Amino acid sequence: MIVELGHYALVLAFALTLVQCVLPLWGALSGDDRLMAVAPPVSVMLFVLVLISFVALTVAYLNSDFSVLNVLQNSHSAKPLIYKFTGVWGNHEGSMLLWVLILVFFGALVGFFGGNLPKDLKAATLSVQAWVSAGFILFLLATSNPFERVVNPPLEGADLNPILQDIGLAIHPPLLYVGYVGFSITFSFAVAALLLGRTDAAWARWVRPWTLLAWCFLTLGIAMGSYWAYYELGWGGWWFWDPVENASFMPWIAGTALLHSAIVMEKREALKIWTVLLAIFTFSLSLLGTFLVRSGVLTSVHAFATDPARGVFILVLLCIFIGGSLSLYAWRAPMLKQGGLFAPISREGGLVLNNLFLTAACAAVFVGTLYPLALDAITGEKISVGAPFFNLTFGPLMVPLLMAIPFGPVLSWKRGDLHAASQRLYAAFGLALLFALVTFWLWGMEKVLAPMGVGLAVWVMAGAVSEIVTRVKFFEIGPKRGFARLVGLPGSAWGTVVAHFGVGVTVLGIVTASAFQEERIETMRPGDSVELSGYEVTFDGAAPRRGPNYTEEVGHFTIRKAGAYVADLDPSKRVYTARQMPTTEAGIHTTGFSQLYLSLGESRGDGAVDVRVYYKPLITLIWIGCVIMSLGAVFSMADRRLRVGAPKPAARRKAVQTAAAE
């Protein structure tokens, strides 16, 4: 009964999106207030309906209702409760339902909090959001109905893919989806602006916080996915340039460009047309990612059981939304007024440079991800584009960008002075050089790129800090007043510092973990030891153990450093009973920011087992840096200026207008 209710709510939601697609937009174009007033309550109602539907599916999972096909195929009564819950989105249908839930949630947020938006912009935005929602709800109903029943339900389900039976499933997909789907709002804003033929101050002020919100979650989602793959797959790698990873990385790069160009648009009313295009591109890349991951053109843990009809359906949606919005752009963009001139060396110029490199890098990832698919489709030739391609293209494009990061915030708007800006960065440059030289002195010619990488990372971190320190003249006015001024800085200034610092931290983690990693692969018998980076890893033996829905062979290892006990590690090899599927559970010991990583191979019968031991210096900085970056986004969002309902002072608005009119 509850399941049917959920299904019915979803059908009702589809009918409502159709209303929402037409009426408010019609109202916005014809200036009819009553039609526009339809949008906010309907957007909230849509969210409630999809939520009912999602809760219904969740209830079916928690009750292990195997008469529902989706539950039967992806759950098991012996599965721990948390995985019954997270298993709701551990399959194609349920994850698409979560996708749609977040989509309508964002619509409801705009409907609920959009009180100070111009009425027509709000109505048009919600209409566009409803088009996207209608497409995906129809996709669910027509090709991936999670509420399908089975006539003669068996007593036991097929269980969830064991790799997904991890706390990561509770965190990674929801975070990633809020990020991915969050860009739909900026997309809807952009398309609405094109439909109405104008981008005013309110538009500019609204785009940035939404971009920041989506970007913040996407950053966390990608970082979480990376850490999950790192500890769950047992390969010890944190990024594989796998097409599925790239699918989430491309919207992230485009979103990063977007949130920088939105600053220029907000402060200087320049780059409007470009920002609108970026907003369209960013969500288009999110849609492309959904297509790549869900259509089955790629083989990965994310591509659940596939059905050609689904791929075609998403491809059609993709063509309609991307093709439609780009044609609209080509037609209407020339109508948008350009404002705000600036010299090449200026804050705006720096942000344009950022956008150039990010777009180029995004294009490189795009080519590397889609070229093999295109080649296969056209010629049937099978190739693979792996890490070397991306390291060779993405890497070199990031280096100049990283070098330029500290300059951006110290340049002034409109016309900057590179010489004066550099003077504020001397200390940062000195520090970076020092770290590079020390690294070189310690390792010498053996690792030539490492000192440059370390220097670059320190340069980015120190550059971020020195920007605010010199901005408040911390050392000139003394620490007491200095601190007071630091606290008084606007949230967006802190956001920049924190986010850029986070970039440096991540880069440092990447450089050290790649350059100084040590790895040993050995066949070990009980009592054997291996030495690695000063640690002594002893294999004490293996023993079987039973879990709730798996059995495992646990290896016991003792870690010592210079004879002194450090830790016990218990990596294991599990076999999940229902699917008879083996998985590897790595044993990880964290010291400071570094990790010792153990994973087991198959045991060889005579008590010997293949063991892979890694020492990964400072590897956790990679993910810590991402968390710091998203913290930066939080600071920026907390800025008073962006807070909903905080109008721009009239005097400043006038100043901006006269500046723009020059």
Next chain:
Amino acid sequence: MTRKQRRLTLIGSAGAVLAIALGLILFALNDQIVFFQSPTDITQNTMPAGQRIRLGGLVEEGSVEKSDNAQVNFRVTDMANAVAVTYKGILPDLFREGQGVVTEGVIGPDGVFVADSVLAKHDENYMPKEVAEALKDQGHWQGGEGEAN
């Protein structure tokens, strides 16, 4: 600077960055891509030595030999031809005899394929797509469509 000069600077720098990106992409596509080959392709063609390839097929029944130092030797077959592979490392969880596998590496001078990565799959009934198609080419594909996911 005049308006025109500013615009030219902008377009010029955009062009320069895009040209660099394009150059890098073309260079890397020329050099860093890896071709997928079945055992039959390898026995028939003579690939230049040292060329990286992806070899895909089934792990031949009874061919897996493990030795100390985590060294593994096995043969990858498409039921028509087979290629000997050697690999040092931990095999993926789902590596089994008679199952599909994709390995990446280079062919050594002795004709043995030295793999530096071995991929099985994330799911127990998943067959790497390339392998499924290579097997179909050899007429040895018995699985239903459902197995190709």
